Amino acid sequence: KQEVTxxxxxxxxxxxxxxxxxxxxxxxxxxxxxxxxxDPGKGLTSLLLIQSSQREQTSGRLNASLxxxxxxxxxxxxxxxxxxxxxxxxxxxxxxxxxLIFGQGTELSVKP
Amino acid sequence: xxxxxxxxxxxxxxxGQSMTLLCAQDMNHEYMYWYRQDPGMGLxxxxxxxxxxxxxxxxxxxxxxxxxxxxQNFLLGLESAAPSQTSVYxxxxxxxxxxxxxxxxxxxxxxxxx
Numbered sequence: 001k002q003e004v005t006x007x008x009x010x011x012x013x014x015x016x017x018x019x020x021x022x023x024x025x026x027x028x029x030x031x032x033x034x035x036x037x038x039d040p041g042k043g044l045t046s047l048l049l050i051q052s053s054q055r056e057q058t059s060g061r062l063n064a065s066l067x068x069x070x071x072x073x074x075x076x077x078x079x080x081x082x083x084x085x086x087x088x089x090x091x092x093x094x095x096x097x098x099x100l101i102f103g104q105g106t107e108l109s110v111k112p
Numbered sequence: 113x114x115x116x117x118x119x120x121x122x123x124x125x126x127x128g129q130s131m132t133l134l135c136a137q138d139m140n141h142e143y144m145y146w147y148r149q150d151p152g153m154g155l156x157x158x159x160x161x162x163x164x165x166x167x168x169x170x171x172x173x174x175x176x177x178x179x180x181x182x183x184q185n186f187l188l189g190l191e192s193a194a195p196s197q198t199s200v201y202x203x204x205x206x207x208x209x210x211x212x213x214x215x216x217x218x219x220x221x222x223x224x225x226x
Contacts, residue, residue, distance in 0.1 A: 034214060043116070043202055043217035044155075089155070091215075099170065100215065102155040 006103035021075040023090035030094040118218035133188040135203030144186040148199040
């Protein structure tokens with residue numbers, strides 16, 4: 001059974017710092033991995049989708065990498081801003097009918 | 113751009129009451145999903161649909177029913193609400209199957225069952 005883990009559960013950094021969020025999964029037979037952002041009281045917004053054949057994807061200050069063999073993905077946020085404060089979730093799509101399995105998320109706080 | 117719209121935003125039910133959560137998407141997506149989000153449990157799939165007129169069970173389907181009579185709408189029903197169904201419910205849609213298409217979420221319905 002696929003399990004997705006995100007460590008740490010919470011992270012606080014000063015504005016301007018570069019940071020890395022981690023995601024690990026137990027079954028490397030995945031189709032893709034998605035990173036989402038969730039603001040308090042809101043739904044999830046898709047940030048990046050990495051296909052299993054890809055190593056990384058970039059969007060603006062965000063860069064996500066994927067290492068299937070080790071069951072790991074990282075989300076790199078450059079020059080963090082207070083507006084980046086949110087919960088970041090990763091999810092993998094694999095067996096089980098291709099459904100998404102979500103991690104518990106990392107709650108990020110960027111202090112001015 | 114409305115995207116995925118959920119109604120209502122909040123609802124309080126008494127045990128045994130019924131209700132229907134409405135989800136509408138204007139992106140012409142084939143696939144639609146209902147998730148629930150609970151502290152410590154993360155997001156779990158309740159039911160999903162791969163097209164108009166189809167529905168399928170997800171990870172936690174018991175106590176819920178769904179219907180997809182129109183492509184743009186996906187309804188989630190609770191026939192006899194229980195306190196264990198207190199949760200935040202999210203509807204989502206995707207253009208293609210999840211292994212090659214991102215998921216778009218609504219803003220959620222916060223349901224409390226007393």
